[in-house]
Amino acid sequence: MDAHTDTAALFDLALIRKYDKAGPRYTSYPTAPMFHEGIGAADYAASLARVGAAAAPLSLYLHVPFCDTVCYYCGCSKIATKQRHRAVPYVEYLLKEIDLLADTLGGSRPVTQLHWGGGTPTFLNECQIRAIMDRLHSRFAFVPDAEGEYGIEIDPRECNANTVRVLREVGFNRMSMGVQDFEPKVQKAVNRIQSKEETLAVLEEARKHGFQSINIDLMYGLPFQTVESFDRTLGTIIDFSPDRIALFNYAHLPHMFMPQRRIDEGDLPSAAEKLKILEHSIDKLLAAGYVFIGMDHFAKPDDELAVAQRQGKLYRNFQGYSTHADAELVGLGITSIGYVDGTFYQNIKDLDGYYAALDAGEFPVFRGYRLSDEDHLRRHVIMRLMCDFALDYKSVDKQFGIDFTAHFADGLADLAGMAEDGLVQLRDDGLTVLPAGRMLIRNIAMVFDEHLRQKAEEGKFSKVI
Numbered sequence: 432m433d434a435h436t437d438t439a440a441l442f443d444l445a446l447i448r449k450y451d452k453a454g455p456r457y458t459s460y461p462t463a464p465m466f467h468e469g470i471g472a473a474d475y476a477a478s479l480a481r482v483g484a485a486a487a488p489l490s491l492y493l494h495v496p497f498c499d500t501v502c503y504y505c506g507c508s509k510i511a512t513k514q515r516h517r518a519v520p521y522v523e524y525l526l527k528e529i530d531l532l533a534d535t536l537g538g539s540r541p542v543t544q545l546h547w548g549g550g551t552p553t554f555l556n557e558c559q560i561r562a563i564m565d566r567l568h569s570r571f572a573f574v575p576d577a578e579g580e581y582g583i584e585i586d587p588r589e590c591n592a593n594t595v596r597v598l599r600e601v602g603f604n605r606m607s608m609g610v611q612d613f614e615p616k617v618q619k620a621v622n623r624i625q626s627k628e629e630t631l632a633v634l635e636e637a638r639k640h641g642f643q644s645i646n647i648d649l650m651y652g653l654p655f656q657t658v659e660s661f662d663r664t665l666g667t668i669i670d671f672s673p674d675r676i677a678l679f680n681y682a683h684l685p686h687m688f689m690p691q692r693r694i695d696e697g698d699l700p701s702a703a704e705k706l707k708i709l710e711h712s713i714d715k716l717l718a719a720g721y722v723f724i725g726m727d728h729f730a731k732p733d734d735e736l737a738v739a740q741r742q743g744k745l746y747r748n749f750q751g752y753s754t755h756a757d758a759e760l761v762g763l764g765i766t767s768i769g770y771v772d773g774t775f776y777q778n779i780k781d782l783d784g785y786y787a788a789l790d791a792g793e794f795p796v797f798r799g800y801r802l803s804d805e806d807h808l809r810r811h812v813i814m815r816l817m818c819d820f821a822l823d824y825k826s827v828d829k830q831f832g833i834d835f836t837a838h839f840a841d842g843l844a845d846l847a848g849m850a851e852d853g854l855v856q857l858r859d860d861g862l863t864v865l866p867a868g869r870m871l872i873r874n875i876a877m878v879f880d881e882h883l884r885q886k887a888e889e890g891k892f893s894k895v896i
């Protein structure tokens with residue numbers, strides 16, 4: 432996206448209202464509801480053995496599920512507990528899983544990307560963090576610091592200056608921090624009390640230790656938020672000037688996420704106020720020089736995400752946007768999802784099951800999905816749309832041996848209405864997503880989602896804005 436696209440072009444209220452319907456976020460295609468238990472541990476072991484000798488780099492994801500307290504807006508997979516000792520066996524089993532993985536895969540493939548997510552990764556103490564990183568480094572060939580993206584999600588309530596120093600020392604060089612909102616009233620209503628001072632102190636420390644591409648997560652649509660109140664949070668964050676800002680929409684789905692039942696619906700901003708908050712936030716972020724990357728993400732023009740997007744080298748995976756080529760992704764820890772050998776694999780979601788599988792010497796995988804040729808094609812199309820805001824039919828034809836316009840005749844017919852509304856520009860040889868369509872990129876991608884066409888997925892996904 433060019434840095435000069437303004438809010439008026441990006442944020443068309445009438446169109447946002449018109450296209451406001453449930454849809455997936457496409458961190459994977461096909462999406463997780465398609466995963467099934469016909470694929471399991473033995474398939475995973477076979478896949479790993481098959482791809483072990485490949486030269487392409489690997490991306491590792493490690494999940495730490497524990498959180499000291501629960502944030503009421505949370506829709507993540509986590510275990511809320513004050514019992515720190517619960518992390519002890521978890522770390523032991525993570526080490527076992529790392530060994531099993533390295534034994535099966537062999538250690539020859541370079542690792543260019545590592546991401547620790549949660550839950551709260553820094554729920555683990557310094558010794559536990561060191562033990563895991565030592566084991567990873569002893570079993571895998573990580574590329575040097577300057578070439579690798581080694582990131583961790585940080586909760587400033589579980590992190591101090593010393594933690595930041597240790598994280599850098601053990602090899603992390605990227606950091607993502609959850610903030611959401613600094614207003615005390617909002618924080619109280621969502622049970623996440625984190626002062627501006629402690630947050631900024633951790634961020635300053637991260638900068639001092641050379642963390643790059645520092646990302647901050649914000650959330651709009653939380654209880655008691657107004658345009659004015661959220662403007663204060665945005666102002667503080669913009670003053671700190673992080674490389675990236677993710678601005679997530681709070682989707683109130685209490686029937687799906689238990690903690691959300693503690694949020695009083697009457698305290699939530701109205702749909703109209705929420706859209707005003709979004710519009711104002713976009714305005715403020717663009718005015719501060721941030722570029723809209725897509726799907727809630729903003730970055731400084733010189734950040735590697737923005738640079739990769741300009742070069743057509745942006746990718747999308749379970750952690751959101753990524754600059755690393757469509758690397759194979761290996762998941763570690765409960766609930767984690769990997770993509771190996773053209774197949775998605777997901778780990779068991781409960782601790783007991785996870786421990787039992789590893790005790791039996793098996794991978795703790797319980798379901799997955801093997802992509803068909805058609806899935807690979809559609810995955811590519813959706814990925815390029817989400818990352819480039821454009822499609823070149825000829826290059827897809829060449830890569831997949833199809834005739835795009837004939838193959839996607841249904842989808843292109845659906846897009847005709849969106850073209851009339853000014854969301855996309857359709858040409859004989861390709862399409863371009865216009866500024867007004869960028870906020871609605873999910874809707875455009877959904878046109879190419881074959882499984883969505885087949886199944887009535889309505890209600891399973893959060894609204895697009």
Ligand code: SF4
Binds near residue numbers: 505
């Ligand atoms: S939002 Fe993050 S810190 Fe809060 S409960 Fe969920 S996983 Fe834990």
